[in-house]
Amino acid sequence: MSQDSRARSPAESAQGAPLETILQQWKRERPDLDPSPMAVCGALRRANDRVRTAVEGNAAKGGLDGAGFDVLLTLRRQGRGETLTPSALAGEMMLSTSAMTNRLDRLEKRGLVERRSDPKDRRSLKIALTEDGFALADRLVMSHLAVEEQMLTPLDTAEREELKRLLAKVGV
Template sequence: MSQDSRAKSPAESAQGAALETILQQWKRERPDLDPSPMAVCGALRRANDRVRTAVEGNAAKGGLDGAGFDVLLTLRRQGRGQTLTPSELAGEMMLSTSAMTNRLDRLEKRGLIERRSDPKDRRSLKIALTEDGFTLADRLVTSHLAAEEQMLAPLDTAEREDLKRLLAKVGA
């Protein structure tokens, strides 16, 4: 009777089908299966999506997408004047080196990073933040942490520790 799973609130459509609905559908279609892992993995995915959206919103304030933002912050946290090679950057952020070439091209055009040739190995490059890049990274990391803190605001310190501990066990 109350199986009007077609009803869709605006809130739901903004984030896809409700997890509750999905679970009920599977219980009906495949009563031989236990769909409960979907509830946990679905909650994980939704939470990650919410955080990602918030983080990308912050990056956009600096005119960056998530990709460029990651590069800038990875370089910034190495320390002033420190460099990484394109390969190291790709490794740190689980990206192909060809995608990294593309990201670096864009950041270089915007004057946020520069490619320096390595005198020790002429195949290699040192990627460094420019002054502008350093400044922008320093500004964005502050608001980035504020945005993340806001996402975590409903959790107290103990809950955050619990969450970290439990997340570390997923797929361990």
């Protein structure tokens, strides 16, 4: 059976051709090029896709998309009763303030966050979790960690630290 016609699992099909196959094809077609960066970046992209799918699936259990999930967890990690300005929240999440406004509107309509006037500056707003938002964030962070732990099960502690170290080198 040829490499192209072998049966692939649904996960492989969603991820595309095996990376080694892609490298072999490029080496055959363009022997003058070193396609090895494609394998590393392809593996990163595929891993990111799997992680994002799992994390967004967990967020959906709380009726949230990935964006809303990020807002809730960012506010939750500030501590009960703590607030952030929309600008500070956007900065924590590496977003534009216009992108933050849409996210906050959706979460406020669901009763998960509230906008409060800043008592020190009437022109400024503070964003806080409501009790429902706090409770949902607490539930979701537990299942979120369980999802991430499941994905990292094949790695031991030393491998996790090494992967984190290596990814920081690429991401910085």
